[in-house]
Amino acid sequence: MLRRFLLWLSRNERMRRWVMKSRLTRGMVNRFIAGSNLDETVISGRRLNKSGILLTMDHLGESVSTEDEADEAGRVYLQMLDRIKQENLRATVSLKPTQLGLAVGPDRCHQRIRAIVEKAVGHGLSVEIDMEDSPFTDATLSIYEALLKSDRNLRVCLQSYLSRTDADLRRLIDAGGSVRLVKGAYREPAAVAVQSKGEVNDAFLRHMQMALTPDAVLAGFRLAIATHDDKLVQAAREIAVKNRVDKKDFEFQFLYGIRTDLQAGLAADGYTVRVYQPYGQQWYPYFMRRLAERPANLWFLVKNLFRS
Numbered sequence: 001m002l003r004r005f006l007l008w009l010s011r012n013e014r015m016r017r018w019v020m021k022s023r024l025t026r027g028m029v030n031r032f033i034a035g036s037n038l039d040e041t042v043i044s045g046r047r048l049n050k051s052g053i054l055l056t057m058d059h060l061g062e063s064v065s066t067e068d069e070a071d072e073a074g075r076v077y078l079q080m081l082d083r084i085k086q087e088n089l090r091a092t093v094s095l096k097p098t099q100l101g102l103a104v105g106p107d108r109c110h111q112r113i114r115a116i117v118e119k120a121v122g123h124g125l126s127v128e129i130d131m132e133d134s135p136f137t138d139a140t141l142s143i144y145e146a147l148l149k150s151d152r153n154l155r156v157c158l159q160s161y162l163s164r165t166d167a168d169l170r171r172l173i174d175a176g177g178s179v180r181l182v183k184g185a186y187r188e189p190a191a192v193a194v195q196s197k198g199e200v201n202d203a204f205l206r207h208m209q210m211a212l213t214p215d216a217v218l219a220g221f222r223l224a225i226a227t228h229d230d231k232l233v234q235a236a237r238e239i240a241v242k243n244r245v246d247k248k249d250f251e252f253q254f255l256y257g258i259r260t261d262l263q264a265g266l267a268a269d270g271y272t273v274r275v276y277q278p279y280g281q282q283w284y285p286y287f288m289r290r291l292a293e294r295p296a297n298l299w300f301l302v303k304n305l306f307r308s
């Protein structure tokens, strides 16, 4: 219930204005956001790389409503790739299709993502495509599958809560693609997504079992397991051992600032760990989705509100 309310608020304009202006939210926001600009994010990225953790950088923003805004978002990503190359960072970039104009015009969005992928390939870098709410799943996967032909390392996110994911994952395994598996962060109707935590966890487990196999690795498929859930992380380790999938053939991913203890432990055990580093000014919807995932974060915020 609370999760659904917070996800509804993540799209509420009045709440956005209040939260973004409030000094009270600042400390909490800094916990989840790697920087307000690229310079700050590069500093925190260097630190993470030094401790053996890889990055995927995300310039915050989504749902643009004009082609000009989408063009500008595209330029930011091209500059980000130049900077990653120049700094020699071990990083990919993560982008949201609606930030690059998917809702305005799918063809031009496709062209912008293609330009970003081409630049990344030229620099010896890789791109990851985030998955947004279900009205965009088909279009996002169709862009991904078209571009996979020119970049075998291109990665897309699949959400375990969606009923369609079994079929999408099977197809991408056979195509030798690369997938970031997540539980799913949006408010979705029962017609397209399972609703209870237990069902989502079962689906996540089933998807790991499908994807962490020698046959999938042989087909060139690579899985990134993106969860902070201890039990699922442990299950991934056990499935990989049982199926004889080498540590170098999959990776774990975490959101910036969450479960840093688990991140460090996995890296120390020789697993590849990558942290999703969001930065920029448009942090409101991202921040609200993080609150929705863990209501304890909200209580922390409310306590501070009453203390001040």
Ligand SMILES: Cc1cc2nc3c(=O)[nH]c(=O)nc-3n(C[C@H](O)[C@H](O)[C@H](O)COP(=O)(O)OP(=O)(O)OC[C@H]3O[C@@H](n4cnc5c(N)ncnc54)[C@H](O)[C@@H]3O)c2cc1C
Pocket: 129, 130, 131, 132, 157, 159, 180, 182, 183, 184, 185, 186, 226, 227, 228, 229, 230, 253, 254, 255, 258, 259, 275, 276, 289, 290, 291, 293, 294, 297
């Ligand atoms: C690298 C990465 C990329 C992602 N990309 C996408 C994407 O493209 N599309 C999409 O829909 N979703 C994406 N997500 C979000 C994902 O769908 C989940 O909403 C999110 O990861 C929370 O689910 P969980 O698997 O961590 O499990 P949960 O059951 O939510 O959490 C398990 C435990 O992790 C800790 N935890 C989880 N979330 C928080 C938090 N916000 N604050 C503090 N502790 C927390 C808590 O200890 C909690 O008990 C991404 C997640 C990661 C890690």
